[in-house]
Amino acid sequence: MSDMITADLVDLDLSADTKEAAARALAQRMVALGRVTDLEGFLADVAAREAQMPTGLDGGIGIPHCRSEHVTEPTLAFGRSAAGVDFGAADGPADLIFLIAAPAGADDAHLTILSSLARQLMNAEFTAALRSAGDAAAAAALIRGEEPAPAEDTPGDTRETEDTRETEETADTGAVSAAAFAETAPGSTGQDSGGPARPFRIVAVTSCPTGIAHTYMAAESLENAGREEGVEVVVETQGSAGFTRLDPAVIAAADGVILAHDVAVREKDRFAGKPTVDTGVKAAINRPGELIGEVRDKAARGEVTAAAADGPAGSGGATPVERGGESGEGYGTKLRKWLMSGVSYMVPFVAAGGLLIALGFAIGGYEINKAPSVMDHFVWTQADSWAALLFQIGGVAFAFLVPVLAGYIAYGMADRPGLVPGFVGGSIALTINAGFLGGLAAGLISGAVVLAIQRVPIPKALRGIMPVVVIPLVSAAVVGFLMFVVIGKPIASAQEGMTDWLNGLSGANAVLLGALLGLMMCFDLGGPVNKVAYTFATAGIAVASPSDSAMKIMAAVMAAGMVPPLAMALATTVRGRLFNAAERENGKAAWVLGASFISEGAIPFAAADPLRVIPSSMVGGAVTGALSMAFGATLRAPHGGIFVVPLIGNPLLYLVAIAAGVCVTTALVIVLKGLRKPVTGTSAQGPGGGADPSAPTSGAKQPVAA
Secondary structure, eight states: OTTTOOGGGEETTOOOSSHHHHHHHHHHHHHHTTSBSOHHHHHHHHHHHHHHSOOEETTTEEOOEEEETTBSSOEEEEEEEEEEEOOSOTTOOEEEEEEEEEETTOOHHHHHHHHHHHHHTTOHHHHHHHHHOOSHHHHHHHHHTOOOOOOSOHHHHHHHHHHHHHHHHHHHHHHHHHHHGGGSOTTOOSGGGTSOOOOOEEEEEEEOSSSSSHHHHHHHHHHHHHHHHTOEEEEEEOBTTBOOOOOHHHHHTOSEEEEEESSOOTTGGGGTTSOEEEEOHHHHHHOHHHHHHHHHHHHHHTOOOOOGGGSSTTOTTOOHHHHHSOTTOOHHHHHHHHHHHHHHHHHHHHHHHHHHHHHHHHHHOTTGGGOOOTTTOOOTTOHHHHHHHHHHHHHHHHTTHHHHHHHHHHHHHHSGGGHHHHHHHHHHHHHTTOHHHHHHHHHHHHHHHHHHHHTSOOOGGGGGGIIIIIHHHHHHHHHHHIIIIISHHHHHHHHHHHHHHHHTOOTHHHHHHHHHHHHHHHHSSSSHHHHHHHHHHHHHHSSSSOOHHHHHHHHHHHHHHHHHHHHHHHHHHHOGGGSOHHHHHHHHHHHHHHHTTOGGGGHHHHHHSHHHHHHHHHHHHHHHHHHHHHHTOEESOSSOGGGGGGGEESHHHHHHHHHHHHHHHHHHHHHHHHHOOOOOGGGOBOTTSSBOTTSOOTTOOOOOOO
């Protein structure tokens, strides 16, 4: 680690009031040494990592860190704050702050060194030595793990040597314990054969979004707590440098499992069928003893996760949302993901059915909805017959919208057992005219009912018929009763009231609604808020004869969704020097994506510069949405972009509304990006105060991502 931290990267009198100021102060030292090429871009990456999860730890430690393309080599900077800086730890501000910078493609060796530092931070003597270090060189040497210079207090040196030896012995013991896991079956004690009782055995997985710090600190914390409580703990760290899978025999011999992670555990099904505690990675750092106690209690109660064979292959008992999400999520986050699961499966039906209906109208006129069934009357040579065919196929596809929405919300909550009650509940919602609100309720109720049934203890002999007979039968009956008798009528009344309100919108109210929908469409570019607005619009036209207000809303939503990618494409064309080469290349593709109503075409720009791109997009989207409503543009197709312009009412004014929003967003992005100040070589000084030759020169102006 000698090249990772030097005295020039240590600030023992860090004067910063906020975590952003602390990160900036330490990052400036990295810039001065040429370790970071773009200060603002690097700090944006640090902030993005911080937004995922606070990096403060109990014990007065803050470890802001990230992987960034603006880092030239793995670097560590250390600051000591007398006043403390709040990094979100439960026990208060941090006085020891480590800024870890890893290149986007850091090699395994450097990441392993950084992980060893993360483990050191769990050592109280190591942190105490840092708090008492008298100068920067001594602190850097401590972090590098170098032997301290000879001092008068030799017993202290002897104690450190003993601690090091003890750590090595403990590591060896841990390795032996891992190998010994397979020697005794889980749950046995050794007393049956006359030997001493063996300790409780736990296998654990730790992982965090960056895979540099929290991953290894959690592992060290669990191992330390295990030693204190006489429990054997073997940890698989799924870090940035990859991971070494635990031996299957070790997992098979374990009495319990701890999954401490903030990203999805890889190959989670390996741990199915055992008492399991599933939590966030910081819980393993801050309260490892409690987690060990929880898994022991579960083992004592015989509470285990579903075996992989009982569910979909490889699921390990997890639902689709759990397999694709992060652990430790709150109920609100899970609810959003459940709803988005239903919406994501519904959207293809919306696109296919809506476009078929729109084509039917385009070919046969707006009276085509009164045509007889093509089963009774179809003439191969008549355009009206083909129009009726397209319209009726689209109508059948649209009839699946609410059942699919409800079914896959339940699927996201409870996996395949949730499909039957979900589809049944969604179909009932259509029958009683409860619409999309009824579908949402049916999906959530179905998932909850299935989860409740799965919690009931079932004799082993009956488990085979549970997913095929018992769960579908009971859950469909319960959901059907609730939808028909209990909540169906109130939801249907609410749906009718919302429809009447939309039909009554006119004038300023309609314009304000258009602006609001435009803001929502451009807020997260295909994310949950965008999908809420889109689903709201498609719900209005998902009928045989949509109202004029519903078609205006659909037109406003599609127009606003086209603005961000088209604006980014235009901005890269008229002011390319404000964007890097990759962004200019993305701008070419954004022309096509925007014209096709694919808002996600602006995501690369928003991810690189969210503070400028997203607000600008929202303003432009609001302008377009408001103008579309003011112009009275209508749209029967839920998708298609400019390719369905012939199906739009008032098409010329509709295009004007889109162009206005694109111009507004483009102008705002150019102005905001033009105000930023790139880091130049004259501002990057070496340790001695002079300009560092390795810093960027003032002549090379590079875009700076905020």
